[in-house]
Amino acid sequence: MIPPEIYSSTIPFYAVMVSLVAMPLILLSSRHAVLREFWTLAASVVKFSLVCLLLPGALAGRVAGFTFWEISPGISLALKADAFGVFFALIASGLWILTSVYSIGYVRGLKERKQTRYFACFAVCLSATIGVAFAANLLTFVFFYEILTIATYPLVIHKETKIAVSAGRKYLVYTLTAGVLLIAATAWTYRLAGTLDFRPGGLFGDASFSPGAITALFLLFLAGVGVKAAVMPLHSWLPAAMAAPTPVSALLHAVAVVKSGVFGVVRVVGFVFGPALMHRFGLNIFLATVAGVTILLASLLAYRQDNLKHRLAYSTVGHLSYIVLGAALLSPASLVGGLLHIANHATMKITMFFCAGAIYVRHHKEKISDLDGIGRVMPWTMGAFTLAAIGLAGIPPINGFISKWQLGLGSLQAGELLPLAVLVLSGLLNAGYFAPVIFRAFLKPPAVPHERGEASYAMIVPLLVTALLSLLLGLDPDLFFHFHRLAVGVSGSILGGIGQ
């Protein structure tokens, strides 16, 4: 394996810091809505551009590294923009631009209070997410992961209602517990391996362990990152967190926070333990079982939700485990499929949350049973929703199909048929729980005619862009951002191939 070329660069640092710098600016302009929104948009555009600058290097196997300083003797706070990190950072920062535009439409449409806190916390969350993406070692990862936990809390309780406060508590109980377990796992790893630097194929090297210790360590890690990845039975904070404003659910609870969790799962599987250890101790089978069960149960639970956002949340729980499953199968195509699903699920699910938010802002409807005929007054919104739903069910030509296809191939490569069956079944279940929404929206006549039409442009344009992106990425997964090439590179590096 050719070691990736690492060059020193400040771009990853700026990419992380840009929104952290924007936070005080947002706080200072608390009295000027336009200025505050300008800072948010400016930060998101700059952040995305910086991440884009890192893309060519990542594709060529050149890794930009940046080291802050030592934060514990022998361990530095360090960033490394490898292909996987750039992959995730691109998605998170790109969708932040759209979410910012959408947020502006949302908070203005609803005349939300405390918008300053809202935008400020959003900016911190994005800094933390990019930090998670670029973390070069486990301690840096934990560092940003915990900041993300705390920065999300004010957004979950944003409405300050009783429901929101109790959702916030639930969120904290789950994520803080996960945090301490992750810290324990990190400390233990450091004692075992003597290093915390992520390395494709695993950081333990030739160290020898007892099976009990390695299994316990893996379980600690899984609990640590599994909460944000909403792996069952650690998922129940996610539906509760839907009490947050919809743009928060859209970006954080479909992309940034939960994907940080699955990103962590892939980092742990591919860059801490590595395929060899996973196979040797049967950890991959355990992980795949958990993921498979989660996929099916979450899809079944989604049926029972009448609240649109809750149904989307359970759908998210299921789809996150697609990615976990891809990591667990550890075959070339399954890893590619899992990684692509990070991007593909992001564009599709954010579209759907945007749609749910648009409906809520314009019509104040949250329940699916109230959506009869909404498609007739909001054709664009519900059109985008339909397109995303088709994609999540895994039907071509939407991008959901591509990732599912790769995952299916991957399970065959791994010589397993059961995961394939789970994927097919889950596709049917997906189609099953989204169909009633679409059916009601377009075909059922409304009991009372809807008085208003589409939401504002600030909300419609982002959701159309994400829907279009889902379609285009389904036609050509290498379009614009070379997600496919990046995913192949990451998969190759984990499995010991060439490239980074």
Place this chain on the structure above:
Amino acid sequence: MPLNSPALVPLLLLAAAIVIPVLAIRKTTVAYPAMMVASFGAVVISAYNVLRVWRNGPLAYHFGGWFPPVGIEYVLDPLSAFVALVVNVIAFFVLWHSGGIQEREIPGKSVPYHALTLLFLCGANGIIATGDLFNLYVFLEIFSLAAYGLIGIGEKKAAVASFRYLIMGVVGGSFYLLGIGFLYIVTGSLNMADVRNILPHVQGNPAVVTGLSLIVIGMGIKMAVFPLHGWLPDAYTHAPSTSSALIAPIGTKIAAYVLIRILFFVFGVESVSRSLPITDVIAWLSAIGILYGSVMAMAQDEMKRMLAYSSVAQIGYIGLGIGLANPLGYIGAVLHILNHAFMKGALFLVAANLRRNTGRSDISGLDASLRKKLPWSMAAFTVAALSMIGLPPTAGFFSKWYLALGAIDRGNWVFLAVILVSSLLNAVYFFRILERAYLLPPPGKKTGEDPHAEAGKGRGSRVGEEEYTLMIPVVVVSFSLLLIGLWNANIVREVIQRILPLGM
């Protein structure tokens, strides 16, 4: 600066403690600025000492030119120079803050308060710098007597709490004195370095073991290690806010420092555990104390009392680090002396600000009007609380990090679990407050149900902007937790790791 700088801080503070009441006879208003000058001087000198020790290695000063083991020696090594700096810095901020609060809390008693404060600090600095076991006892008594006074100066119940502390404190001091008596009988010396050299020759002597045990028990009481913590909650609760803000960060840490000094630098890790499992006992008691303190803290309604029980738990962290008796545990313990001093300092100062502004500091009386009234104090409280919970990048995270590494090194999973569980318990009792202070609508805004609605109306109009004297020290202390956290590796590498104890 001359070679006498190790002795300079205690002497400066002692002189100031005597001069200030005399100056204040004619004009009481000079007392506060004079105290601040003395305290600032202590900060400057101890910072200079840290720098000197860092550059040139340990400093020693011999009183009256008498050389040890006959004379009294003052020694500043990286550990003592560092702890002295921590104590003087946190004291400086608390005293600064006291300027805005003492006239209200202890009207008419501010001059004795200043004198006692300086005596307290003089004792603390003496304990830290001295290289003589008996001299340490003398300063320990100065320190403790001043602390009894500082606590007793408060509300009515304070006298009782202070008396209880006095009884316990005297017992602790006597244990210590008895302990060094035993040591003196065997070794014939009171100089720490000298005793250290003699001890290997008298290994296993029952008198040495007894002496060591007595010292550990005595310091355990002063440090409030579970189950010897009984005096602490009452003392911290009923003391004036400004006294508890001073004693909580410094008082118990001094005892922890003495324990570290004697266990690791006079006896050494190996000889400590040779005949009795002393470090194990300390570690297990501390672990129980961590859980006990955290659970009790959750049950309290008065914020100062909650913080007091939280102190019992946090002392447990230091005790656990000592008891682990390995380098990482030691790093965790010493770093936590710094971290906890800043965290508890900030939290008690915020509690003081609450009392100052709303007249009370019970948790059930908190509501979201605070975030309007005391935005900076609440921000400081939030940062300190996150540090207590141990979230990065605050300092508290790193104490836990080193202690967790130490526990794993030791192969003790129970200790690891205790450290992590206490993190979550901390989260419970701090988020309980944060939730109220940021999210609970003030009683005026909704109808009835809140029992404190009456009181709420009264305080709404009284306070506007936060006073700078009350606000700046709190904010500085609290936000420096972020800096300590981010740059903790420098402290660990340049200060704590410079002298690892014997046998580590």
